[in-house]
Amino acid sequence: MTKAKFSRVIVKLSGEALSGNREYGIDPQFINSIAEELKEVNDTVEVAIVVGGGNIFRGVAGSAQGMDRGTADYMGMLATVINALALQDALEKLEIETRVQTAIAMREVAEPYIRRRAMRHLEKGRIVIFAAGTGNPFFSTDTTAALRAAEIGADAILMAKNVDGVYDSDPAENPDAVKFNELDYIEVINNCLGVMDSTAVSLCMDNKIPIVVFGLQEIENIKRVVLGEEIGTFVR
Ligand code: UDP
Numbered sequence: 001m002t003k004a005k006f007s008r009v010i011v012k013l014s015g016e017a018l019s020g021n022r023e024y025g026i027d028p029q030f031i032n033s034i035a036e037e038l039k040e041v042n043d044t045v046e047v048a049i050v051v052g053g054g055n056i057f058r059g060v061a062g063s064a065q066g067m068d069r070g071t072a073d074y075m076g077m078l079a080t081v082i083n084a085l086a087l088q089d090a091l092e093k094l095e096i097e098t099r100v101q102t103a104i105a106m107r108e109v110a111e112p113y114i115r116r117r118a119m120r121h122l123e124k125g126r127i128v129i130f131a132a133g134t135g136n137p138f139f140s141t142d143t144t145a146a147l148r149a150a151e152i153g154a155d156a157i158l159m160a161k162n163v164d165g166v167y168d169s170d171p172a173e174n175p176d177a178v179k180f181n182e183l184d185y186i187e188v189i190n191n192c193l194g195v196m197d198s199t200a201v202s203l204c205m206d207n208k209i210p211i212v213v214f215g216l217q218e219i220e221n222i223k224r225v226v227l228g229e230e231i232g233t234f235v236r
Helices: 028-042 059-064 069-093 115-123 141-152 185-190 198-206 221-226
Strands: 008-013 046-051 098-102 127-131 156-161 211-215 233-235
Touching (some): 028 046, 141 156
Antiparallel strands (some): 211 233
């Protein structure tokens, strides 16, 4: 078996990553292919996942339409739970033991987030899906990924995105946009590069957690990153 570069990782799947080619909601077929890939990755490293909710609801969008920001953010956090359950279902169909842990208690649906229990699940080879963000409004699931990575001692955060790395400008708008292979945390913060929000990057910087940003157009990219192939952008 090829040796993995990491032993425990957090994979951050944005809501958009779960919507496949749809504008809104979940694409079950696409989620199934992500699950198949995660099954393989889980054979080589311990995998915890942080899911976003942007394919269903974002707090900022709600507050832009006049909603109270805190309430809108709680709606966003609940959206991540819907995504987590969809992913759990797809993983369990492949007979992978999976636990969803939520930062907002909903005992009938999932376990509450308990750090030690999450680590124990990982040691037993289970995939743990962290849902409901940090449980606090005004944060993002990127910050959740940074926080959980620090808490459970993950070696890296693998940020699966719709673009294949970090560019100096938006590659969808500028055909001359240049992709970075490597960046310092501080370059990301100072140049407002769209890797993660600045709270999340600061947390990674303070705790020396590397971030790998890569595209999910090719689903095997998750495995490539875990095996140490240098694709996407490495932030350290
Ligand atoms: N959210 C929050 N606190 C958190 C994490 C998420 O309030 O700790 C809310 C916020 O409204 C956010 C939404 O949940 O817009 C969905 O998360 P995010 O936008 O990070 O999802 P993604 O962009 O990864 O799909």
